[in-house]
Amino acid sequence: MSKARSAPVRAAFIHLALIAYTLVALFPVFLTLVNSFKSRSAIFSQPMALPTPSTFSLIGYQTVLNQGNFIGYFQNSLIVTVVSIALVLLFGAMAAFALSEYRFRGNTLMGLYLALGIMIPIRLGTVAILQGMVAAGLVNTLTSLILVYTAQGLPLAIFILSEFMRTVSDDLKSAGRIDGLSEYAIFFRLVLPLVRPAMATVAVFTMIPIWNDLWFPLILAPGEATKTVTLGAQMFIGQFVTNWNAVLSALSLAILPVMVLYVIFSRQLIRGITSGAVK
Protein backbone atom coordinates (compact mmCIF):
# COMPACT_ATOMS: atom_id res chain seq x y z
CA MET A 1 0.00 0.00 0.00
CA SER A 2 1.35 3.45 -0.80
CA LYS A 3 2.32 5.66 2.10
CA ALA A 4 0.32 8.57 0.77
CA ARG A 5 -2.95 6.73 1.18
CA SER A 6 -2.53 5.13 4.61
CA ALA A 7 -2.30 6.89 7.90
CA PRO A 8 -0.21 4.81 10.32
CA VAL A 9 -2.81 5.07 13.11
CA ARG A 10 -5.55 3.81 10.85
CA ALA A 11 -3.39 0.96 9.64
CA ALA A 12 -2.64 0.02 13.25
CA PHE A 13 -6.34 -0.12 14.11
CA ILE A 14 -7.10 -2.22 11.07
CA HIS A 15 -4.37 -4.66 11.98
CA LEU A 16 -5.53 -4.75 15.59
CA ALA A 17 -9.05 -5.64 14.50
CA LEU A 18 -7.82 -8.30 12.10
CA ILE A 19 -5.49 -9.83 14.70
CA ALA A 20 -8.31 -9.89 17.26
CA TYR A 21 -10.60 -11.64 14.79
CA THR A 22 -7.92 -14.15 13.88
CA LEU A 23 -7.39 -14.98 17.55
CA VAL A 24 -11.12 -15.47 18.13
CA ALA A 25 -11.40 -17.67 15.05
CA LEU A 26 -8.35 -19.76 15.82
CA PHE A 27 -8.97 -20.20 19.56
CA PRO A 28 -11.25 -23.27 19.35
CA VAL A 29 -8.88 -24.91 16.89
CA PHE A 30 -5.97 -24.14 19.19
CA LEU A 31 -7.82 -25.55 22.21
CA THR A 32 -8.73 -28.73 20.34
CA LEU A 33 -5.21 -29.31 19.08
CA VAL A 34 -3.49 -28.56 22.39
CA ASN A 35 -5.77 -30.70 24.51
CA SER A 36 -5.68 -33.62 22.12
CA PHE A 37 -2.04 -34.09 23.13
CA LYS A 38 -2.74 -34.11 26.92
CA SER A 39 -3.76 -36.74 29.42
CA ARG A 40 -7.35 -36.81 30.59
CA SER A 41 -6.66 -35.31 34.00
CA ALA A 42 -4.59 -32.53 32.45
CA ILE A 43 -7.43 -31.62 30.10
CA PHE A 44 -9.71 -31.00 33.04
CA SER A 45 -7.23 -29.48 35.50
CA GLN A 46 -5.54 -27.03 33.11
CA PRO A 47 -7.52 -26.82 29.87
CA MET A 48 -5.60 -23.75 28.67
CA ALA A 49 -2.08 -24.99 29.34
CA LEU A 50 0.23 -26.28 26.65
CA PRO A 51 1.20 -29.94 27.02
CA THR A 52 4.28 -30.36 29.24
CA PRO A 53 6.43 -33.51 29.44
CA SER A 54 4.41 -34.61 32.47
CA THR A 55 0.98 -34.02 30.90
CA PHE A 56 1.83 -35.02 27.32
CA SER A 57 -0.04 -38.09 26.16
CA LEU A 58 -0.98 -39.68 22.87
CA ILE A 59 -3.70 -41.79 24.45
CA GLY A 60 -6.39 -39.99 22.49
CA TYR A 61 -4.78 -40.73 19.14
CA GLN A 62 -4.13 -44.33 20.18
CA THR A 63 -7.77 -44.80 21.09
CA VAL A 64 -8.93 -43.27 17.83
CA LEU A 65 -6.62 -45.33 15.66
CA ASN A 66 -7.19 -48.59 17.52
CA GLN A 67 -10.87 -48.38 18.26
CA GLY A 68 -13.30 -48.42 15.45
CA ASN A 69 -12.33 -48.04 11.83
CA PHE A 70 -11.14 -44.45 11.61
CA ILE A 71 -9.17 -44.86 8.42
CA GLY A 72 -12.36 -46.16 6.87
CA TYR A 73 -14.33 -43.19 8.21
CA PHE A 74 -11.80 -40.81 6.72
CA GLN A 75 -12.06 -42.57 3.43
CA ASN A 76 -15.85 -42.28 3.49
CA SER A 77 -15.73 -38.58 4.30
CA LEU A 78 -13.22 -37.93 1.55
CA ILE A 79 -15.16 -39.91 -1.05
CA VAL A 80 -18.42 -38.18 -0.18
CA THR A 81 -16.86 -34.69 -0.12
CA VAL A 82 -14.74 -34.98 -3.24
CA VAL A 83 -17.40 -36.66 -5.38
CA SER A 84 -20.06 -34.19 -4.22
CA ILE A 85 -17.84 -31.20 -5.01
CA ALA A 86 -17.03 -32.61 -8.42
CA LEU A 87 -20.71 -33.16 -9.22
CA VAL A 88 -21.75 -29.76 -7.86
CA LEU A 89 -19.07 -28.00 -9.91
CA LEU A 90 -19.82 -29.93 -13.10
CA PHE A 91 -23.62 -29.68 -13.05
CA GLY A 92 -23.64 -26.25 -11.41
CA ALA A 93 -21.34 -24.84 -14.09
CA MET A 94 -23.35 -26.44 -16.88
CA ALA A 95 -26.64 -25.08 -15.56
CA ALA A 96 -25.07 -21.67 -14.98
CA PHE A 97 -23.75 -21.62 -18.55
CA ALA A 98 -27.17 -22.47 -19.95
CA LEU A 99 -28.86 -19.81 -17.83
CA SER A 100 -26.36 -17.08 -18.66
CA GLU A 101 -25.69 -17.89 -22.30
CA TYR A 102 -28.94 -18.96 -23.93
CA ARG A 103 -32.16 -17.02 -24.35
CA PHE A 104 -35.07 -19.39 -23.89
CA ARG A 105 -38.61 -19.22 -22.57
CA GLY A 106 -38.68 -19.43 -18.77
CA ASN A 107 -34.99 -18.60 -18.37
CA THR A 108 -35.51 -16.10 -15.54
CA LEU A 109 -38.11 -18.30 -13.87
CA MET A 110 -35.74 -21.26 -13.96
CA GLY A 111 -32.98 -19.13 -12.44
CA LEU A 112 -35.28 -18.04 -9.61
CA TYR A 113 -36.46 -21.60 -9.03
CA LEU A 114 -32.88 -22.80 -8.72
CA ALA A 115 -31.98 -19.91 -6.42
CA LEU A 116 -34.87 -20.87 -4.12
CA GLY A 117 -32.70 -23.71 -2.86
CA ILE A 118 -30.39 -21.19 -1.22
CA MET A 119 -33.22 -19.89 0.96
CA ILE A 120 -34.95 -23.15 1.89
CA PRO A 121 -32.82 -25.47 4.02
CA ILE A 122 -32.63 -28.98 2.59
CA ARG A 123 -33.08 -30.45 6.07
CA LEU A 124 -36.78 -29.50 5.98
CA GLY A 125 -37.15 -32.33 3.50
CA THR A 126 -35.36 -34.93 5.62
CA VAL A 127 -38.37 -37.19 6.12
CA ALA A 128 -39.20 -37.23 2.42
CA ILE A 129 -35.55 -37.75 1.51
CA LEU A 130 -35.32 -40.68 3.94
CA GLN A 131 -38.50 -42.22 2.51
CA GLY A 132 -37.14 -41.80 -0.98
CA MET A 133 -33.80 -43.37 -0.08
CA VAL A 134 -35.53 -46.30 1.62
CA ALA A 135 -37.71 -46.83 -1.45
CA ALA A 136 -34.68 -46.66 -3.72
CA GLY A 137 -32.72 -49.02 -1.50
CA LEU A 138 -29.95 -46.46 -0.98
CA VAL A 139 -29.99 -46.30 2.81
CA ASN A 140 -26.55 -46.96 4.31
CA THR A 141 -24.74 -46.19 1.07
CA LEU A 142 -22.36 -43.33 0.30
CA THR A 143 -24.41 -42.72 -2.86
CA SER A 144 -27.32 -41.47 -0.76
CA LEU A 145 -25.07 -38.88 0.92
CA ILE A 146 -23.50 -37.82 -2.36
CA LEU A 147 -26.93 -37.32 -3.94
CA VAL A 148 -28.19 -35.22 -1.05
CA TYR A 149 -25.04 -33.10 -0.85
CA THR A 150 -25.02 -32.51 -4.59
CA ALA A 151 -28.58 -31.25 -4.38
CA GLN A 152 -27.68 -29.15 -1.37
CA GLY A 153 -24.68 -27.53 -3.08
CA LEU A 154 -26.18 -26.85 -6.51
CA PRO A 155 -28.31 -23.74 -5.84
CA LEU A 156 -25.47 -21.60 -4.50
CA ALA A 157 -23.09 -22.94 -7.16
CA ILE A 158 -25.49 -22.04 -9.98
CA PHE A 159 -26.18 -18.63 -8.48
CA ILE A 160 -22.50 -17.66 -8.11
CA LEU A 161 -21.29 -19.23 -11.35
CA SER A 162 -24.02 -17.80 -13.57
CA GLU A 163 -23.16 -14.30 -12.34
CA PHE A 164 -19.50 -14.92 -13.19
CA MET A 165 -20.26 -16.44 -16.57
CA ARG A 166 -22.19 -13.34 -17.57
CA THR A 167 -18.89 -11.47 -17.31
CA VAL A 168 -17.11 -13.73 -19.83
CA SER A 169 -16.72 -11.79 -23.07
CA ASP A 170 -19.39 -12.51 -25.68
CA ASP A 171 -16.85 -11.88 -28.42
CA LEU A 172 -14.72 -14.77 -27.17
CA LYS A 173 -17.62 -17.19 -27.42
CA SER A 174 -18.53 -15.80 -30.84
CA ALA A 175 -14.93 -16.25 -32.00
CA GLY A 176 -15.11 -19.85 -30.82
CA ARG A 177 -18.33 -20.44 -32.75
CA ILE A 178 -16.82 -18.97 -35.92
CA ASP A 179 -13.76 -21.20 -35.46
CA GLY A 180 -16.11 -24.18 -35.35
CA LEU A 181 -15.93 -25.07 -31.66
CA SER A 182 -18.96 -27.00 -30.42
CA GLU A 183 -20.99 -25.57 -27.54
CA TYR A 184 -19.34 -28.17 -25.25
CA ALA A 185 -15.90 -27.10 -26.40
CA ILE A 186 -16.80 -23.45 -25.79
CA PHE A 187 -18.00 -24.37 -22.30
CA PHE A 188 -15.09 -26.59 -21.29
CA ARG A 189 -12.23 -24.90 -23.12
CA LEU A 190 -13.10 -21.20 -23.17
CA VAL A 191 -15.54 -20.44 -20.35
CA LEU A 192 -14.51 -22.81 -17.56
CA PRO A 193 -10.84 -21.74 -17.44
CA LEU A 194 -11.95 -18.11 -17.21
CA VAL A 195 -14.30 -18.68 -14.26
CA ARG A 196 -11.81 -20.85 -12.37
CA PRO A 197 -11.57 -18.45 -9.39
CA ALA A 198 -15.34 -18.61 -9.04
CA MET A 199 -15.20 -22.40 -9.23
CA ALA A 200 -12.66 -22.44 -6.39
CA THR A 201 -14.90 -20.18 -4.29
CA VAL A 202 -17.86 -22.47 -4.89
CA ALA A 203 -15.74 -25.52 -4.07
CA VAL A 204 -14.75 -24.05 -0.69
CA PHE A 205 -18.29 -23.01 0.15
CA THR A 206 -19.58 -26.44 -0.80
CA MET A 207 -16.87 -28.48 0.86
CA ILE A 208 -16.97 -27.26 4.45
CA PRO A 209 -20.66 -27.93 5.29
CA ILE A 210 -20.41 -31.37 3.66
CA TRP A 211 -17.31 -32.36 5.59
CA ASN A 212 -18.72 -31.15 8.89
CA ASP A 213 -22.25 -32.48 8.44
CA LEU A 214 -23.58 -34.81 11.11
CA TRP A 215 -27.28 -34.78 10.23
CA PHE A 216 -27.46 -36.73 7.00
CA PRO A 217 -24.78 -39.35 7.85
CA LEU A 218 -26.67 -40.02 11.08
CA ILE A 219 -30.00 -40.44 9.30
CA LEU A 220 -29.12 -41.89 5.91
CA ALA A 221 -25.89 -43.80 6.45
CA PRO A 222 -25.27 -44.67 10.12
CA GLY A 223 -23.96 -48.16 9.31
CA GLU A 224 -20.40 -49.02 10.31
CA ALA A 225 -19.21 -49.32 6.71
CA THR A 226 -20.49 -45.89 5.66
CA LYS A 227 -19.76 -43.76 8.74
CA THR A 228 -18.10 -40.42 8.11
CA VAL A 229 -15.50 -38.86 10.42
CA THR A 230 -17.94 -36.51 12.12
CA LEU A 231 -20.29 -39.37 12.83
CA GLY A 232 -17.42 -41.62 13.85
CA ALA A 233 -16.23 -39.10 16.44
CA GLN A 234 -19.68 -39.21 18.03
CA MET A 235 -19.12 -42.72 19.33
CA PHE A 236 -16.74 -41.30 21.94
CA ILE A 237 -19.44 -38.96 23.22
CA GLY A 238 -21.65 -40.95 25.50
CA GLN A 239 -24.72 -39.98 27.45
CA PHE A 240 -22.86 -40.29 30.75
CA VAL A 241 -19.17 -40.58 29.91
CA THR A 242 -17.34 -38.78 27.14
CA ASN A 243 -13.86 -39.82 26.10
CA TRP A 244 -12.54 -36.30 25.56
CA ASN A 245 -9.05 -37.44 24.58
CA ALA A 246 -10.49 -39.46 21.74
CA VAL A 247 -13.01 -36.82 20.68
CA LEU A 248 -10.38 -34.08 20.53
CA SER A 249 -7.91 -36.31 18.70
CA ALA A 250 -10.52 -37.36 16.17
CA LEU A 251 -11.46 -33.73 15.54
CA SER A 252 -7.82 -32.70 15.21
CA LEU A 253 -7.28 -35.39 12.62
CA ALA A 254 -10.46 -34.37 10.83
CA ILE A 255 -9.08 -30.87 10.33
CA LEU A 256 -6.17 -32.10 8.21
CA PRO A 257 -7.79 -33.31 4.98
CA VAL A 258 -10.10 -30.33 4.80
CA MET A 259 -7.11 -28.04 5.27
CA VAL A 260 -5.32 -29.73 2.37
CA LEU A 261 -8.37 -29.31 0.12
CA TYR A 262 -8.73 -25.71 1.19
CA VAL A 263 -5.10 -24.93 0.38
CA ILE A 264 -5.50 -26.47 -3.08
CA PHE A 265 -8.63 -24.46 -3.86
CA SER A 266 -7.44 -21.19 -2.36
CA ARG A 267 -4.27 -21.30 -4.45
CA GLN A 268 -6.48 -21.55 -7.52
CA LEU A 269 -8.47 -18.67 -6.18
CA ILE A 270 -5.47 -16.40 -5.69
CA ARG A 271 -3.91 -17.36 -9.03
CA GLY A 272 -7.20 -16.57 -10.72
CA ILE A 273 -7.48 -13.18 -9.08
CA THR A 274 -3.96 -12.05 -9.98
CA SER A 275 -4.08 -13.35 -13.54
CA GLY A 276 -7.19 -11.24 -14.04
CA ALA A 277 -5.67 -8.12 -12.51
CA VAL A 278 -2.42 -8.11 -14.47
CA LYS A 279 -4.07 -7.86 -17.84
Add this chain to the structure above:
Amino acid sequence: MGSLQLKSIRKAFGNNEVLKGIDLEVKDGEFVIFVGPSGCGKSTLLRVIAGLEDATSGSIRIDGQEMATTPPAKRGIAMVFQSYALYPHLTVKDNMGLGLKQAGTEKAEIDTRVAKASGMLSLDPYLARRPAELSGGQRQRVAIGRAIVREPKLFLFDEPLSNLDAALRVQTRLEIAGLHRRLKATMIYVTHDQVEAMTLADKIVVLNAGAIEQIGSPMELYNKPANVFVAGFIGSPQMNFIPAEKLGDTGAKTIGVRPEHIALSRESGDWKGKVIHVEHLGADTIVYLETEATGLLTVRLFGEHAYAPDDVVFATPDRASLHRFDANDRAIV
Protein backbone atom coordinates in the same frame (compact mmCIF):
# COMPACT_ATOMS: atom_id res chain seq x y z
CA MET B 1 -15.39 -15.77 -54.61
CA GLY B 2 -17.03 -13.72 -51.91
CA SER B 3 -20.19 -11.92 -52.88
CA LEU B 4 -23.00 -11.24 -50.45
CA GLN B 5 -26.69 -10.51 -50.98
CA LEU B 6 -29.01 -9.43 -48.21
CA LYS B 7 -32.76 -9.29 -48.91
CA SER B 8 -35.17 -7.56 -46.51
CA ILE B 9 -33.31 -8.65 -43.38
CA ARG B 10 -35.32 -8.00 -40.25
CA LYS B 11 -34.25 -8.64 -36.70
CA ALA B 12 -36.28 -8.10 -33.56
CA PHE B 13 -35.38 -8.72 -29.92
CA GLY B 14 -38.82 -9.18 -28.38
CA ASN B 15 -40.85 -6.17 -29.46
CA ASN B 16 -37.79 -4.11 -30.21
CA GLU B 17 -37.09 -4.11 -33.95
CA VAL B 18 -33.39 -3.52 -34.47
CA LEU B 19 -33.14 -4.10 -38.22
CA LYS B 20 -36.05 -2.91 -40.34
CA GLY B 21 -35.63 -4.54 -43.73
CA ILE B 22 -32.05 -4.31 -44.97
CA ASP B 23 -31.34 -4.86 -48.68
CA LEU B 24 -27.72 -4.89 -49.72
CA GLU B 25 -25.51 -6.25 -52.46
CA VAL B 26 -21.77 -6.66 -51.92
CA LYS B 27 -19.65 -7.58 -54.91
CA ASP B 28 -16.62 -9.83 -54.88
CA GLY B 29 -13.52 -8.01 -53.58
CA GLU B 30 -15.37 -4.95 -52.33
CA PHE B 31 -14.52 -3.19 -49.07
CA VAL B 32 -17.88 -2.23 -47.57
CA ILE B 33 -18.21 -0.25 -44.37
CA PHE B 34 -21.29 -0.04 -42.18
CA VAL B 35 -21.28 3.26 -40.38
CA GLY B 36 -23.80 4.90 -38.08
CA PRO B 37 -24.32 6.17 -34.54
CA SER B 38 -24.35 3.71 -31.63
CA GLY B 39 -27.49 1.60 -31.48
CA CYS B 40 -28.22 1.92 -35.20
CA GLY B 41 -28.03 -1.87 -35.68
CA LYS B 42 -24.74 -2.05 -37.58
CA SER B 43 -23.13 -4.60 -35.26
CA THR B 44 -26.32 -6.65 -35.17
CA LEU B 45 -26.34 -6.72 -38.98
CA LEU B 46 -22.76 -7.97 -38.98
CA ARG B 47 -23.62 -10.68 -36.44
CA VAL B 48 -26.57 -11.73 -38.60
CA ILE B 49 -24.24 -12.05 -41.60
CA ALA B 50 -21.82 -14.08 -39.45
CA GLY B 51 -24.63 -16.32 -38.24
CA LEU B 52 -24.10 -15.43 -34.60
CA GLU B 53 -27.66 -14.08 -34.53
CA ASP B 54 -30.58 -15.45 -36.51
CA ALA B 55 -32.47 -12.95 -38.62
CA THR B 56 -36.19 -12.79 -37.80
CA SER B 57 -36.90 -12.81 -41.53
CA GLY B 58 -35.14 -12.22 -44.83
CA SER B 59 -32.48 -14.03 -46.81
CA ILE B 60 -28.68 -14.01 -46.66
CA ARG B 61 -26.73 -15.38 -49.61
CA ILE B 62 -22.97 -15.78 -49.72
CA ASP B 63 -21.73 -16.60 -53.24
CA GLY B 64 -25.36 -17.23 -54.18
CA GLN B 65 -25.89 -19.87 -51.46
CA GLU B 66 -28.68 -19.39 -48.94
CA MET B 67 -27.10 -19.24 -45.46
CA ALA B 68 -30.07 -18.95 -43.09
CA THR B 69 -29.55 -22.41 -41.57
CA THR B 70 -25.76 -22.67 -41.96
CA PRO B 71 -23.72 -22.45 -38.71
CA PRO B 72 -21.08 -19.68 -38.51
CA ALA B 73 -18.14 -22.06 -38.95
CA LYS B 74 -19.50 -23.33 -42.28
CA ARG B 75 -20.26 -19.95 -43.85
CA GLY B 76 -16.76 -19.32 -45.12
CA ILE B 77 -16.37 -16.17 -43.03
CA ALA B 78 -13.83 -14.89 -40.55
CA MET B 79 -14.47 -12.20 -37.98
CA VAL B 80 -12.27 -9.73 -36.10
CA PHE B 81 -13.72 -8.37 -32.87
CA GLN B 82 -13.31 -5.08 -31.06
CA SER B 83 -12.12 -6.85 -27.90
CA TYR B 84 -9.72 -9.04 -29.96
CA ALA B 85 -11.37 -12.16 -28.44
CA LEU B 86 -8.17 -14.18 -28.46
CA TYR B 87 -8.17 -17.51 -26.63
CA PRO B 88 -6.26 -16.65 -23.45
CA HIS B 89 -4.88 -20.15 -22.87
CA LEU B 90 -3.47 -20.67 -26.38
CA THR B 91 -0.27 -19.35 -27.94
CA VAL B 92 -0.42 -16.93 -30.85
CA LYS B 93 0.26 -19.80 -33.24
CA ASP B 94 -2.50 -21.98 -31.80
CA ASN B 95 -4.89 -19.04 -31.72
CA MET B 96 -4.42 -18.59 -35.43
CA GLY B 97 -4.56 -22.30 -36.23
CA LEU B 98 -7.53 -23.34 -34.09
CA GLY B 99 -10.20 -22.76 -36.74
CA LEU B 100 -8.35 -24.86 -39.31
CA LYS B 101 -7.66 -27.57 -36.74
CA GLN B 102 -11.37 -27.76 -35.96
CA ALA B 103 -12.12 -28.03 -39.67
CA GLY B 104 -9.75 -31.02 -39.91
CA THR B 105 -7.06 -29.35 -42.01
CA GLU B 106 -3.71 -31.17 -42.18
CA LYS B 107 -1.03 -29.98 -39.80
CA ALA B 108 1.50 -29.12 -42.51
CA GLU B 109 -1.11 -27.00 -44.30
CA ILE B 110 -1.98 -25.18 -41.05
CA ASP B 111 1.70 -24.47 -40.45
CA THR B 112 2.22 -22.98 -43.92
CA ARG B 113 -0.85 -20.79 -43.67
CA VAL B 114 0.01 -19.57 -40.15
CA ALA B 115 3.58 -18.83 -41.26
CA LYS B 116 2.29 -16.87 -44.25
CA ALA B 117 -0.12 -14.81 -42.17
CA SER B 118 2.38 -14.13 -39.41
CA GLY B 119 4.93 -13.01 -42.01
CA MET B 120 2.37 -10.64 -43.52
CA LEU B 121 1.61 -9.09 -40.12
CA SER B 122 5.20 -9.27 -38.76
CA LEU B 123 4.11 -11.53 -35.92
CA ASP B 124 6.94 -14.06 -36.32
CA PRO B 125 8.76 -13.19 -33.05
CA TYR B 126 5.58 -13.63 -31.03
CA LEU B 127 4.27 -16.98 -32.28
CA ALA B 128 5.08 -18.83 -29.05
CA ARG B 129 3.63 -16.16 -26.75
CA ARG B 130 0.24 -16.05 -25.13
CA PRO B 131 -2.14 -13.13 -25.70
CA ALA B 132 -1.52 -11.82 -22.16
CA GLU B 133 2.12 -11.15 -23.11
CA LEU B 134 1.23 -8.97 -26.11
CA SER B 135 0.40 -5.29 -26.45
CA GLY B 136 -2.99 -4.11 -27.71
CA GLY B 137 -1.78 -3.53 -31.26
CA GLN B 138 -0.09 -6.93 -31.41
CA ARG B 139 -3.22 -8.62 -30.10
CA GLN B 140 -5.32 -7.02 -32.78
CA ARG B 141 -2.81 -8.15 -35.41
CA VAL B 142 -3.10 -11.70 -34.07
CA ALA B 143 -6.88 -11.43 -34.34
CA ILE B 144 -6.52 -10.26 -37.95
CA GLY B 145 -4.03 -13.09 -38.57
CA ARG B 146 -6.54 -15.57 -37.21
CA ALA B 147 -8.99 -14.31 -39.82
CA ILE B 148 -6.47 -14.40 -42.71
CA VAL B 149 -5.44 -17.98 -41.94
CA ARG B 150 -8.95 -19.21 -42.62
CA GLU B 151 -8.84 -17.82 -46.17
CA PRO B 152 -12.50 -16.84 -45.90
CA LYS B 153 -14.87 -15.66 -48.60
CA LEU B 154 -15.85 -12.77 -46.36
CA PHE B 155 -13.86 -10.87 -43.77
CA LEU B 156 -16.03 -9.31 -41.07
CA PHE B 157 -14.58 -6.59 -38.86
CA ASP B 158 -16.52 -5.39 -35.81
CA GLU B 159 -15.01 -2.03 -34.79
CA PRO B 160 -11.52 -3.51 -34.80
CA LEU B 161 -9.68 -0.27 -34.05
CA SER B 162 -11.85 1.14 -31.25
CA ASN B 163 -9.67 -0.26 -28.46
CA LEU B 164 -6.40 1.06 -29.88
CA ASP B 165 -4.83 4.44 -29.14
CA ALA B 166 -4.78 7.12 -31.83
CA ALA B 167 -1.32 6.49 -33.32
CA LEU B 168 -1.79 2.73 -33.42
CA ARG B 169 -5.23 3.19 -34.93
CA VAL B 170 -3.82 5.03 -37.94
CA GLN B 171 -1.09 2.42 -38.38
CA THR B 172 -3.47 -0.54 -38.13
CA ARG B 173 -5.87 1.22 -40.51
CA LEU B 174 -3.09 1.41 -43.09
CA GLU B 175 -2.32 -2.25 -42.50
CA ILE B 176 -5.93 -3.24 -43.09
CA ALA B 177 -6.04 -1.16 -46.27
CA GLY B 178 -2.83 -2.83 -47.48
CA LEU B 179 -4.23 -6.23 -46.60
CA HIS B 180 -7.33 -5.59 -48.68
CA ARG B 181 -5.20 -4.61 -51.66
CA ARG B 182 -3.01 -7.71 -51.35
CA LEU B 183 -5.69 -10.31 -50.60
CA LYS B 184 -8.32 -8.79 -52.90
CA ALA B 185 -10.83 -10.29 -50.47
CA THR B 186 -14.34 -9.11 -49.75
CA MET B 187 -14.40 -7.21 -46.48
CA ILE B 188 -17.26 -5.91 -44.39
CA TYR B 189 -16.31 -3.52 -41.67
CA VAL B 190 -18.36 -1.89 -38.92
CA THR B 191 -17.35 1.38 -37.34
CA HIS B 192 -18.84 4.50 -35.84
CA ASP B 193 -15.78 6.50 -36.88
CA GLN B 194 -16.43 8.30 -40.15
CA VAL B 195 -12.71 8.87 -40.78
CA GLU B 196 -12.16 5.09 -40.86
CA ALA B 197 -15.15 4.75 -43.13
CA MET B 198 -14.01 7.46 -45.56
CA THR B 199 -10.40 6.24 -45.73
CA LEU B 200 -10.96 2.50 -46.08
CA ALA B 201 -14.20 1.94 -47.93
CA ASP B 202 -15.02 1.28 -51.56
CA LYS B 203 -18.63 1.58 -50.52
CA ILE B 204 -20.13 3.04 -47.37
CA VAL B 205 -23.50 1.98 -45.99
CA VAL B 206 -24.90 4.61 -43.65
CA LEU B 207 -27.29 3.09 -41.14
CA ASN B 208 -29.64 4.89 -38.80
CA ALA B 209 -32.24 3.36 -36.47
CA GLY B 210 -32.12 -0.04 -38.17
CA ALA B 211 -32.55 1.19 -41.75
CA ILE B 212 -30.15 2.12 -44.54
CA GLU B 213 -30.00 5.87 -45.13
CA GLN B 214 -27.69 5.80 -48.13
CA ILE B 215 -25.22 3.56 -49.93
CA GLY B 216 -22.40 5.01 -51.98
CA SER B 217 -18.71 5.64 -52.41
CA PRO B 218 -17.11 7.97 -49.85
CA MET B 219 -17.06 10.90 -52.28
CA GLU B 220 -20.66 10.33 -53.35
CA LEU B 221 -21.73 10.53 -49.72
CA TYR B 222 -19.66 13.66 -49.21
CA ASN B 223 -20.71 15.44 -52.37
CA LYS B 224 -24.28 14.19 -52.76
CA PRO B 225 -25.75 13.23 -49.39
CA ALA B 226 -29.25 11.86 -49.91
CA ASN B 227 -30.68 13.44 -46.78
CA VAL B 228 -29.99 15.59 -43.75
CA PHE B 229 -28.84 12.63 -41.63
CA VAL B 230 -26.11 11.55 -44.05
CA ALA B 231 -25.11 15.16 -44.69
CA GLY B 232 -24.65 15.69 -40.97
CA PHE B 233 -22.95 12.35 -40.31
CA ILE B 234 -20.31 12.47 -43.04
CA GLY B 235 -17.76 15.25 -42.84
CA SER B 236 -16.01 16.85 -39.90
CA PRO B 237 -16.65 19.43 -38.58
CA GLN B 238 -20.33 18.84 -39.20
CA MET B 239 -22.19 20.56 -42.04
CA ASN B 240 -23.95 23.82 -41.12
CA PHE B 241 -27.73 23.59 -41.43
CA ILE B 242 -29.55 26.86 -41.96
CA PRO B 243 -33.36 27.22 -42.10
CA ALA B 244 -34.02 28.10 -45.75
CA GLU B 245 -36.50 30.86 -44.99
CA LYS B 246 -33.77 32.90 -43.26
CA LEU B 247 -31.98 33.00 -46.59
CA GLY B 248 -35.15 33.73 -48.53
CA ASP B 249 -35.21 30.36 -50.31
CA THR B 250 -38.84 29.19 -50.46
CA GLY B 251 -38.23 26.01 -52.46
CA ALA B 252 -36.45 24.20 -49.63
CA LYS B 253 -36.72 23.72 -45.88
CA THR B 254 -33.05 23.51 -44.95
CA ILE B 255 -29.87 24.69 -46.61
CA GLY B 256 -26.68 22.83 -45.83
CA VAL B 257 -23.20 24.20 -46.29
CA ARG B 258 -19.99 22.47 -45.28
CA PRO B 259 -17.58 24.44 -43.06
CA GLU B 260 -14.86 24.13 -45.70
CA HIS B 261 -17.10 25.73 -48.33
CA ILE B 262 -17.35 29.09 -46.61
CA ALA B 263 -14.87 31.91 -47.16
CA LEU B 264 -14.19 34.56 -44.50
CA SER B 265 -13.27 38.18 -45.05
CA ARG B 266 -12.86 41.21 -42.78
CA GLU B 267 -14.13 43.66 -45.42
CA SER B 268 -17.19 42.33 -47.21
CA GLY B 269 -19.33 39.26 -47.83
CA ASP B 270 -22.84 37.79 -47.65
CA TRP B 271 -23.32 37.25 -43.95
CA LYS B 272 -21.99 39.65 -41.34
CA GLY B 273 -21.15 38.11 -37.99
CA LYS B 274 -19.00 38.07 -34.87
CA VAL B 275 -16.35 35.47 -34.02
CA ILE B 276 -17.21 33.46 -30.89
CA HIS B 277 -14.37 30.99 -30.71
CA VAL B 278 -11.35 29.95 -32.78
CA GLU B 279 -9.56 26.58 -32.83
CA HIS B 280 -6.03 26.64 -34.27
CA LEU B 281 -5.06 23.19 -35.54
CA GLY B 282 -2.05 24.21 -37.60
CA ALA B 283 -3.19 22.83 -40.93
CA ASP B 284 -6.71 24.13 -40.31
CA THR B 285 -8.31 26.94 -38.41
CA ILE B 286 -11.87 26.36 -37.25
CA VAL B 287 -13.81 29.57 -36.66
CA TYR B 288 -17.20 29.65 -34.91
CA LEU B 289 -19.34 32.68 -35.85
CA GLU B 290 -22.65 34.09 -34.75
CA THR B 291 -24.22 35.79 -37.77
CA GLU B 292 -27.47 37.75 -37.98
CA ALA B 293 -28.59 35.92 -41.12
CA THR B 294 -27.84 32.30 -40.20
CA GLY B 295 -27.26 31.91 -36.48
CA LEU B 296 -24.27 29.83 -35.36
CA LEU B 297 -21.90 28.96 -38.20
CA THR B 298 -18.78 26.79 -38.30
CA VAL B 299 -16.12 27.76 -40.81
CA ARG B 300 -13.07 25.73 -41.68
CA LEU B 301 -10.14 27.67 -43.13
CA PHE B 302 -7.01 26.02 -44.47
CA GLY B 303 -3.73 27.13 -42.96
CA GLU B 304 -3.24 29.58 -40.11
CA HIS B 305 -5.42 32.66 -39.70
CA ALA B 306 -5.25 35.36 -37.07
CA TYR B 307 -8.93 35.65 -36.18
CA ALA B 308 -9.79 36.24 -32.53
CA PRO B 309 -13.05 36.20 -30.57
CA ASP B 310 -15.20 39.34 -30.98
CA ASP B 311 -13.73 40.16 -34.42
CA VAL B 312 -16.36 41.28 -36.90
CA VAL B 313 -16.15 39.24 -40.11
CA PHE B 314 -18.11 38.51 -43.27
CA ALA B 315 -18.83 34.93 -44.40
CA THR B 316 -19.52 33.96 -48.00
CA PRO B 317 -20.65 30.42 -48.94
CA ASP B 318 -19.55 28.78 -52.16
CA ARG B 319 -22.83 28.86 -54.15
CA ALA B 320 -22.00 25.72 -56.13
CA SER B 321 -21.50 23.63 -52.99
CA LEU B 322 -24.80 24.37 -51.24
CA HIS B 323 -27.03 21.42 -50.34
CA ARG B 324 -30.79 21.93 -50.34
CA PHE B 325 -33.19 19.69 -48.39
CA ASP B 326 -36.99 19.50 -48.60
CA ALA B 327 -39.58 19.29 -45.81
CA ASN B 328 -38.94 15.51 -45.47
CA ASP B 329 -35.21 16.19 -45.01
CA ARG B 330 -34.46 14.66 -48.43
CA ALA B 331 -31.94 16.28 -50.74
CA ILE B 332 -33.36 18.34 -53.63
CA VAL B 333 -31.39 17.38 -56.71
